[in-house]
Amino acid sequence: MAMIGRELAICLAARAETVCRHYLSNGYRSGRYWIVGDARNTPGRSMFVRLTGPATGKGAAGKWTDAATGEHGDLLDLIREVTGLTDFRDVADEARRFLSLPASQIEPVPYIKRVPARPGSPEAGRRLFSMSQPILGTLAQTYLRHRGITSLQDTGSLRFHPHCYHVPEEGGPRQTFPAMITSVTDLDGKQTGAHRTWLSPDGMDKAAITTPRRAMGDLLGHAVRFGVAGNFMAVGEGIETVLSLRCVLPAMPMMAALSAGHLAAILFPPALRRLYMLRDSDPAGGQACDRLAHRAHQAGIEAIVLSSVLTDFNDDLRRFGLSACRTMIADQLTRSDRIRYLNRSA
Incomplete structure (x- = not known):
């Protein structure tokens, strides 16, 4: 039965785009991938199906991953999820039925090339993100691990592009x-x-170029988000800085504003009651926190500064380690948040 399943998966993979157009009709093609919300054909951009590649092994056609949930599989798994079938025999029968359909019934919809997005625009950013792949097992994960960041919980906002x-x-x-x-x-x-x-x-490390970081699109007031915002959250400038604190407080929702100027202008979630601000040691970072704290107080939000020992929290994490960082952060949290977030992560 395993061999039958493997053979069916290979046959489906040879027609990966046709399978996607048939079972994932709410998605669309983007380069070498089919993009859709999830394996239940929900509209969105979290799930990627590889349309090209070898029949088996690494990078095989038909392999899919949902960046939001971590689910993954081949096209037989996809058919199971879409149809709701649970017995392998039923899934295999559905796959055989699909493979035996006349070409006129499963002919792929012609691929229509989209108008190029303006460089640096929000649409260009959306397209780049949709063409990127989940971070797990990529050089992006290697980069973060080398910086001491090993907790990647709620990081659907992070992806990897091999040739950007x-x-x-x-x-x-x-x-x-x-x-x-x-x-x-x-x-x-x-x-x-x-x-x-x-x-x-x-x-x-970062690439050996003059500007290894760049943002694109509409950034003012917005952020890179980790976790779902609620009554309490933290915000900082850099992605690595915020992810370093997430290693210490993995259950606390956080945002990375990407710069000091954008940190000061971040928009507050409506339910927010307490905001922790990660202060970088440079003057711009301090001024941004002061302006953000003033805005928070005006909105009735308690604002608390979290200060690193070194330049930022990533430097602290790499120099002192996770256990020491927990100790350094503990005294800066309210008592209720130590119980709510720090004790839970220990």
Whole structure:
């Protein structure tokens, strides 16, 4: 039976795009991937199905991953999820039925090339993010691990692109580098932009270029989000800084504003009652926290500064380790939040 399943999966993978157009009709093609919300054919951009590749092994056609849930599988698994069938025999029968359909019934819809998005626009950011892949097992995960960041809970806003274009600001030919891609969203979850961190070929550091980080789209007031905002959350400038604190407080929702200027202008979720602000040690970071605290107080939100010992929380995490960082953070939290977030993560 295992061999039958494997053979069926290979046959389906040979017609991966046709399978997707038939079973995932609420999705769309983007480059080498079919993009849809999930394996139940919900509209959205969380799930990626590889349309091209070898029949088996790494990078095989038909393999899919849902970045939001971590679910993954082949096209037989996809048919099971879409149809709700639970018995393998029923799933296999449905796959055989599909493979035996006349071509006229499953002919792929012609691929219509979309109008190119304006460089740097929100649409360009959305397209880049949709073409990127889940972060697990990629050079982006290697990069974060090398910076001491091992907790990737609620990081659907992080993705990886193996060949992301970079145009030097000083001019010169366009190049490609592997890159960590992050989604910038508004309070309603709509993507308004993206951020790129270009990486070295081995993923151990940022790429050796003048500007290894760049954002695109509408950023003011918006953020890269980790977790679902509620009454309490934390906000900081850099992605690595915020993810470092997430290692210490993995249950606390957090936002990365991407710069000091954007930190000061972040929009508050409607239910927010207490905001922790990650202060960078430079003057711009301090001024941004002061302006943000003033806005928070005016909105009736308690604002509390979290200060790192070194330049930022990622430096602290790498130098002192997770256990020491927990101790350093504990005294800066309210008593109720120590119980709510810190004790839970210990």
